[in-house]
Amino acid sequence: MTDTITAPAQPRTVDARGSYCPGPLMELIRAIRESAPGQVIAVYSSDSGSRTDIPKWVEKAGHRLIEVTPRDGYDEIVVEKTH
Amino acid sequence: MKRILILGGGVGGTLTANLLARKLRQRVKAGEVTITVVDQTGKHVYQPGFMYIAMGGERADKLQRPERGLLDSRVTLVVGEVESVDPATQTVSLVDGLPLSYDYLVLATGSRIVPEAIEHFDTEAEHFYTAEAALELRKALDSFTGGRIVIGIAGMPYKCPPAPLEVAFLIEAELRQRGLRDKTELHFCSPIGRAFTIESVSEMATPILEAKGIELHTFFNVEAIDADRHVVQSLEGEELPYELLILVPPHKGQQFLMDSGLAPAPGGWLPTDRATLQVGGRPDIFALGDATDLPLSKAGSTAHFEAPVVTERIVAAVEGRTVDHKHGDYLGKVMCFFEIGDGKGTLLQFDYTHPPRPPKPNQLWHLGKIVFNKTYWHTVPKGRV
Numbered sequence: 231m232t233d234t235i236t237a238p239a240q241p242r243t244v245d246a247r248g249s250y251c252p253g254p255l256m257e258l259i260r261a262i263r264e265s266a267p268g269q270v271i272a273v274y275s276s277d278s279g280s281r282t283d284i285p286k287w288v289e290k291a292g293h294r295l296i297e298v299t300p301r302d303g304y305d306e307i308v309v310e311k312t313h
Numbered sequence: 314m315k316r317i318l319i320l321g322g323g324v325g326g327t328l329t330a331n332l333l334a335r336k337l338r339q340r341v342k343a344g345e346v347t348i349t350v351v352d353q354t355g356k357h358v359y360q361p362g363f364m365y366i367a368m369g370g371e372r373a374d375k376l377q378r379p380e381r382g383l384l385d386s387r388v389t390l391v392v393g394e395v396e397s398v399d400p401a402t403q404t405v406s407l408v409d410g411l412p413l414s415y416d417y418l419v420l421a422t423g424s425r426i427v428p429e430a431i432e433h434f435d436t437e438a439e440h441f442y443t444a445e446a447a448l449e450l451r452k453a454l455d456s457f458t459g460g461r462i463v464i465g466i467a468g469m470p471y472k473c474p475p476a477p478l479e480v481a482f483l484i485e486a487e488l489r490q491r492g493l494r495d496k497t498e499l500h501f502c503s504p505i506g507r508a509f510t511i512e513s514v515s516e517m518a519t520p521i522l523e524a525k526g527i528e529l530h531t532f533f534n535v536e537a538i539d540a541d542r543h544v545v546q547s548l549e550g551e552e553l554p555y556e557l558l559i560l561v562p563p564h565k566g567q568q569f570l571m572d573s574g575l576a577p578a579p580g581g582w583l584p585t586d587r588a589t590l591q592v593g594g595r596p597d598i599f600a601l602g603d604a605t606d607l608p609l610s611k612a613g614s615t616a617h618f619e620a621p622v623v624t625e626r627i628v629a630a631v632e633g634r635t636v637d638h639k640h641g642d643y644l645g646k647v648m649c650f651f652e653i654g655d656g657k658g659t660l661l662q663f664d665y666t667h668p669p670r671p672p673k674p675n676q677l678w679h680l681g682k683i684v685f686n687k688t689y690w691h692t693v694p695k696g697r698v
Contacts, residue, residue: 259469
């Protein structure tokens with residue numbers, strides 16, 4: 231018997247910089263809906279509101295916030311779809 | 314000979330074809346360039362009018378016209394269903410017809426609704442994303458005598474982000490006029506943590522929701538319908554009972570784009586460069602309108618402002634010159650009207666770097682929307698605005 235090692239899923243990038251409508255959270259929800267559990271999604275957002283509204287939704291929906299990293303003019307918010 | 318092939322006869326495809334025909338008229342006349350539009354039905358449908366079939370006495374037959382009549386006479390129209398695109402051989406196959414070759418391909422193939430993706434949607438929920446469904450919603454409202462109305466969004470992305478909120482406002486106004494308001498609970502389910510994605514619009518809309526007695530449920534992304542209990546459930550784990558359920562159906566890109574390897578499953582949205590509108594880095598394929606994966610409103614307005622960019626890029630390539638970036642880079646411009654009911658509206662206008670600052674709602678913007686809807690046929694597809 232051979233053990234199979236599964237490589238971590240490649241993060242999916244959602245570039246929502248400059249998105250006012252539908253906005254970065256809506257883009258994340260779309261990506262979550264389209265992904266399988268275990269998928270890691272990195273959202274780029276230039277809307278400072280995403281720093282609070284994305285973590286709030288992630289908590290409410292029961293997914294996992296991995297990190298929020300300030301970049302040059304935007305934030306990178308990394309989330310794992312857990313279920 | 315350069316062959317320009319445009320798939321889709323909606324706002325984006327029609328306007329791009331007409332702009333190209335105007336800019337390249339001498340080359341078309343000389344037989345150096347052909348411009349062809351492929352459309353599945355040959356009928357151009359003004360989809361923003363569907364909401365008014367349900368809410369404003371609009372008629373479906375007023376919302377469509379023959380595509381041929383909207384196209385410049387220098388553009389060839391092929392009515393047919395696309396089966397596949399082969400980027401390697403620059404060929405498009407039709408279900409019933411000869412294959413078409415291209416040098417430049419424009420994918421203006423829009424989005425499609427997939428209500429069947431949610432079990433019981435067809436029997437339990439109403440919507441307004443086709444003329445037929447909007448008429449059914451009108452009938453449901455006509456026979457409604459009171460109870461709980463739940464308005465929600467059952468998929469992301471979807472066409473016209475403000476539409477469900479507009480419908481909530483318009484239904485509330487109608488019920489008040491019909492004397493049914495005190496017999497009705499109205500519930501609006503927002504996918505995010507506020508009433509609308511644009512914060513300034515949300516700040517404007519939230520007091521209106523409160524004043525109209527529409528209960529706002531935040532972080533409620535419709536996931537499933539329990540038909541036995543007449544309950545709608547969210548992916549966040551909450552549920553709401555309803556007597557009348559109005560849902561934005563899930564949307565997808567076209568299946569043939571996924572089958573052709575141009576757009577990833579399951580969404581089917583084309584990976585599109587936000588400035589050049591090129592698909593997947595290919596210099597000969599462009600996308601605009603709903604078909605793209607850009608983080609922008611899926612709305613005719615987006616296609617309207619993208620069409621000149623695609624046109625400039627193709628014209629520059631045909632003429633063998635560099636792109637004029639003033640016209641050939643898309644900056645994310647979108648502009649649309651927003652109804653709030655009681656004959657008032659406002660205007661949302663923004664781009665990648667400028668957030669919207671909607672004016673205070675008034676009758677002018679409502680009338681602006683009505684006039685725009687009525688004059689659409691003579692303006693947008695023909696490139697007059």
